[in-house]
Amino acid sequence: xxxxxxxxxxxxxxxxxxxxxxxxxxxxxxxxxxxxxxxxxxxxxxxxxxxxxxxxxxxxxxxxxxxxxxxxxxxxxxxxxxxxxxxxxxxxxxxxxxxxxxxxxxxxxxxxxxxxxxxxxxxxxxxxxxxxxxxxxxxxxxxxxxxxxxxxxxxxxxxxxxxxxxxxxxx
Amino acid sequence: xxxxxxxxxxxxxxxxxxxxxxxxxxxxxxxxxxxxxxxxxxxxxxxxxxxxxxxxxxxxxxxxxxxxxxxxxxxxxxxxxxxxxxxxxxxxxxxxxxxxxxxxxxxxxxxxxxxxxxxxxxxxxxxxxxxxxxxxxxxxxxxxxxxxxxxxxxxxxxxxxxxxxxx
Numbered sequence: 001x002x003x004x005x006x007x008x009x010x011x012x013x014x015x016x017x018x019x020x021x022x023x024x025x026x027x028x029x030x031x032x033x034x035x036x037x038x039x040x041x042x043x044x045x046x047x048x049x050x051x052x053x054x055x056x057x058x059x060x061x062x063x064x065x066x067x068x069x070x071x072x073x074x075x076x077x078x079x080x081x082x083x084x085x086x087x088x089x090x091x092x093x094x095x096x097x098x099x100x101x102x103x104x105x106x107x108x109x110x111x112x113x114x115x116x117x118x119x120x121x122x123x124x125x126x127x128x129x130x131x132x133x134x135x136x137x138x139x140x141x142x143x144x145x146x147x148x149x150x151x152x153x154x155x156x157x158x159x160x161x162x163x164x165x166x167x168x169x170x171x
Numbered sequence: 172x173x174x175x176x177x178x179x180x181x182x183x184x185x186x187x188x189x190x191x192x193x194x195x196x197x198x199x200x201x202x203x204x205x206x207x208x209x210x211x212x213x214x215x216x217x218x219x220x221x222x223x224x225x226x227x228x229x230x231x232x233x234x235x236x237x238x239x240x241x242x243x244x245x246x247x248x249x250x251x252x253x254x255x256x257x258x259x260x261x262x263x264x265x266x267x268x269x270x271x272x273x274x275x276x277x278x279x280x281x282x283x284x285x286x287x288x289x290x291x292x293x294x295x296x297x298x299x300x301x302x303x304x305x306x307x308x309x310x311x312x313x314x315x316x317x318x319x320x321x322x323x324x325x326x327x328x329x330x331x332x333x334x335x336x337x338x
Binding site: 006009012013040041042043106109110127130131134135137138139141142143144145146148149150152153156158160161162163164167 | 172173175176179180183207208209210292295296299300302303304306307308309310311313314315317318326327328329332
């Protein structure tokens, strides 16, 4: 019974992640361009910059997990200045996350990922894949929360992103 | 393996709430209560909401009824009192997760929504919801802090792992 429990957990999170990002982008795209790019004093400034950071963060971790190069220089890098292209990049990353989680097994989850950090000149890091994935999904939720707050400041009827709502919707 | 992950998430939750509350303590009372139009309005309301929902879920899992009448209920008007309650709740969450039988994680939890509607959700998804909900609203508080000119302390899982405060 426990053999498939943890891969399933991450697969479910991957599916929720895609759903939440679609909902968030739908809401963000209701804004005009100025409102979407406005510096609202978040850690990365604007909704646009925060959404770019999320794509960058995921691309970095997925490349580390696949042992490939991500080609990203900084965590605040603007990968796509055009929102439509950013959205397509978001969807591509979410599909990659789903694919990665679909291929997981207990051994991979328990294995240690070795990588180099973005900061401090690329120090070596090592973490269990389970922790990397927990971080990846948690980091998404954290920054979505930031974007959500910035959206409700403009559009009070921005829909919630609760995992519970997702679970009710998808049965 | 799944149980180990939830034990880490419970400890991460406690650690990151400590950091968040340290950052929030630097707000003036006016800034702390200012309606910044997050889903629950202010930092004060959002932190209270988090405690409300955690108590609701912990009650459902442990089999007691949390005295909550609405999701936007203000449990504690005073930040220092709320902070003490937060630490107690986070300790209780660690204890709850540590004490779980790993088999129970895959079993459905039967509970009722606030309006009395019966529901059933696998316990691992309940815990996923609880921890994800925390992080979501902490993200909102984080924006409100930076908007108030406070630079919050680092609070992601990588930071937690690097802090040495492991499970």
